[in-house]
Amino acid sequence: MSKWFSKSIDCTIKLRDPPNHNKYSPRDHSIKASISIKFLEQQDKICFIRCGLAASAYVEMQISRMNYDAFYGTGVRYEMVKDDHYFFNSWKDFTLNENAQKNYDDNSPQYHEIDTNDAFINDDLININDNNDNNNNNNNINNSMKTYSFTPGEKIKENFEFELPNGIYLPSSCKRFGDINGDLTVTYQLYVNVYKIGGLFNKKPKISNTFKIPIIYQSGKDPNFEKFDKILIYGIQEIFNDKVKKFYYDKETNALIPTSIKTNHVKTKFIRQLWNDDYKDKNYINITKSIPIKLKFSIDSSIDLYVPLSNQLSISLISDLKSVGINSNQSTDFVLNGQSTNLGVFKLESLTIEAHYKTYIKCRQYSLKINESEPILKIKFKNLVYDIKDFKYSKLDGIYKKDITISELIKASIDIDITKSLMEILGDTTLITTGNIADWFDNSLNFRFCWKVSDGGSQIKKFEFITSSTADFLIGIVNSGSSNVLDDRDRELFTPPPTYEKSKDDEKLCS
DSSP states (O other), X not given: OBSSOTTSEEEEEEESSOOGGGEEBTTBOEXXXXXXXXXXXXXXXXXXEEEEEEEEEEEEEEEEEEEXXXXXXXXXXXXXXXXXXXXXXXXXXXXXXXXXXXXXXXXXXXXXXXXXXXXXXXTTSSSTTXXXXXXXXXXXXXXXXXXXXXXXXXXXXXXXXXXXXXXXXXXXXXXXXXXXXXXXXXXXXXEEEEEEEOOSSOOSEEEEEEEEEEEEEOOXXXXXXXXXXXXXXXXXXXXXXEEEOSEEEETTTTEEEEOXXXXXXXXXXXXXXXXXXXXXXXXXXXXXXXXXXXXXXXXXXXXXXXXXXXXXXXXXXXXXXXXXXXXXXXSTTTEETTEEOSTTEEEEEEEEEEEEEEEEEEETTEEEEEEEEEEEXXXXXXXXXXXXXXXXXXXXXXXXXXXXXXXXXXXXXXXXXXXXXXXXXXXXXXXXXXXXXXXTEEEEEEEEEEEEEEOSSSOEEEEEEEOOOEEEOOSSOXXXXXXXXXXXXXXXXXXXXXXXXXXXXXXXXXX
């Protein structure tokens, strides 16, 4: 929008070969754009045009103050405080000649200003270092610099390119990231500033027209933090109490008999046995069994946002049948002549991924700590059904195990293609990755994974893993003295302690 005339100049900024959703990242950090400037009215005293990329953060926070009033007494008064942080600016200038053509090429210098002390980008200044007398790059401030005039209809077209630096931490684009007490909005914009020489007494160039378009930036983990990747392994066990068989074994007929009940109705079993013999103890004990299921989950410690999600996780179902007095998965509790009793049937329903943030935000002299979880993805599975009778027995551990293959997960995913990277799956949404900037923002991110498993009937269990896995773009990984290739036994040594509270049943099974 023009400061002097709202329609004196028209400018179109277009991205060239942008990524999906105009979302850039450390893996796609070259921003190419073209500009087309059309002069709608006579324009005089134009000295140069600046194209740039700027990032800013807007912080809003609710604070409370004690209010002392002689009439109403003491109370609490709430008010909002706001602050702006202009933390990054990168630009290129091109000057003009008599033919209104640019006199500059793509190899001209690109200047960066990375602010850590809240030096604001002021539209009345050429750049945020105008007050720095030692800035040798600021050659445009020249009281005698040449100016040019443009008549209505004249045009300037040009291409330019910027590269976001990978050596510093720039927070992801976000809108109102926070909670009810305060939030943060981070924006990235490409801009074009048209500069004119000032009035009679001030010959310093000033911005006459500014044009902007937004882009999205997905950051990686702070490059100042150590980068590493290893496999994290977690396990949680749940017991499906009184799981109902679809068929039960009858010794007299040596056959499987269909049951008349679909759910165990533990709380109302005493009443129901009055009209249904299957709920009587002598029959109920043959129809139902308590079955333990352990879900073993593996995830990379650094989820690469540029790599398919399916390549970075794995899952297994494990059952310790001996702990509940069952000696084999081929007994009549599970199967007879190849026919399943349905006792060992379990269904993988869904996977929910949450981003857990621990954030510090400063607004003026006030600060706020945020501890929030945000669901970012829910993957529903179709026909992902497994039967313990088909599990493989491990003589070493005395358990029955089924490794779920990646191809099975991919095929069963209903709404979301997990062969895509998390960057693609999230679309125009971003993750606020681990890092800090200046003294006003600090954030850590780790993921929570919640798997839902049902018994094919009324019982559904949640297996929730609070992991130390985080998000990053794995560029130039430094292995911290150990190999990333570990066998199963070695991985167990690196497995973090359980991140859940065991129930009494769990303690019995693990003892």
